[in-house]
Amino acid sequence: MRLNSVVPNFTADTTQGPIDFYKWQGDSWVVLFSHPADFTPVCTTELGRIAVHYPHFESRNTKLLAHSVDKLKDHVDWVNDIKSYCRDIPGSFPYPIIADPDRSLAVKLDMIDEEGQNDPEAALTVRALYVISPDHRLRLSMHYPTSTGRNVDEILRVIDSLQLVDRIPAIATPANWTPGDKVMILPTVEEEELSKLFPKGVDKVCMPSGKVYVRTTTNY
Numbered sequence: 001m002r003l004n005s006v007v008p009n010f011t012a013d014t015t016q017g018p019i020d021f022y023k024w025q026g027d028s029w030v031v032l033f034s035h036p037a038d039f040t041p042v043c044t045t046e047l048g049r050i051a052v053h054y055p056h057f058e059s060r061n062t063k064l065l066a067h068s069v070d071k072l073k074d075h076v077d078w079v080n081d082i083k084s085y086c087r088d089i090p091g092s093f094p095y096p097i098i099a100d101p102d103r104s105l106a107v108k109l110d111m112i113d114e115e116g117q118n119d120p121e122a123a124l125t126v127r128a129l130y131v132i133s134p135d136h137r138l139r140l141s142m143h144y145p146t147s148t149g150r151n152v153d154e155i156l157r158v159i160d161s162l163q164l165v166d167r168i169p170a171i172a173t174p175a176n177w178t179p180g181d182k183v184m185i186l187p188t189v190e191e192e193e194l195s196k197l198f199p200k201g202v203d204k205v206c207m208p209s210g211k212v213y214v215r216t217t218t219n220y
Contacts, residue, residue: 001110007032007136010105014065014096015075022136025063029163030132031155034067034111034125038078042149043068046127047097048086053152054094060159064095069106069125072099131159133166168220170197185215 001007009022033050035043047066050057057064068075075097083089100106103125111128127144139162144150161173164183170193171183185194185202194202198219205214 001130001138001141003138003141005138007130007132007138008108009136010108012098012100012105013072014098015072015079015093016096019096024065025132025134025136027061027134029060029062029134029159030065031057031062031129031159032065032067032109032132033127033129033150034106034109035127036068036124036146038068038070038074039081042146044078044082044085046149048082048089049152050155051082051089051094052086053156055090056156057159060156060163062159066095066097067100067105067109067111067125068097069100069103071101075099129155131155131162133162164220171217171220174216180218182216182218183220185217187213189215 007021009020011018011020033046035046037043050064050066054064070078079093079097083093098105103112106112106125109128109130111125113124113126124146126146127148127150129142129144129150130138131140133139140158142150157178160179161177164173164179165171168183170186170189172186174182174184177183182203185198189197194215198217200219201217202219203216204212205216206212207214
């Protein structure tokens with residue numbers, strides 16, 4: 001799976017019933033994320049914290065879809081454990097978990113590590129996370145080892161960035177950016193375009209090289 005490639009359509013059984021991915025996605029963004037196995041401690045914390053933050057994803061027109069290479073009944077039992085452990089999940093568990101016991105979808109979506117890629121019957125999924133735009137394209141990919149849990153705030157931050165630059169293609173977000181911070185103006189934007197695109201002003205940094213390529217603005 002390469003950035004900007006089209007994520008192939010698929011059908012799957014989930015804890016919220018069968019889905020056809022493209023139809024289920026509709027015109028929403030999607031965070032599709034995999035886990036090594038059910039009933040594991042780090043995965044339990046991840047699914048729980050993501051569930052707690054569900055309203056923040058919903059406000060960004062973003063659906064959540066989890067994946068694990070286990071049977072549907074195990075997923076249902078695991079969800080009950082997650083809800084018991086993370087007691088601040090409001091209401092019912094808010095998003096579906098895909099059942100993929102034969103690991104075929106995990107292989108198809110490149111969620112398998114190097115050692116297991118040629119052995120789909122035994123391979124475990126890594127902590128893959130894909131942010132998919134409404135046109136079904138893979139816009140961001142994160143892969144974590146089985147030892148390291150994900151940061152939900154970072155997932156929300158990158159969605160904010162992707163949606164912002166889709167709205168204003170002339171900008172990019174710098175390191176550690178959060179909404180409201182200054183953004184960078186792309187080098188492809190000509191000087192004569194600045195006043196039209198950013199009428200409230202642009203800050204420029206003169207570098208020792210003499211090249212003016214760091215241009216920022218809060219006008220977005």
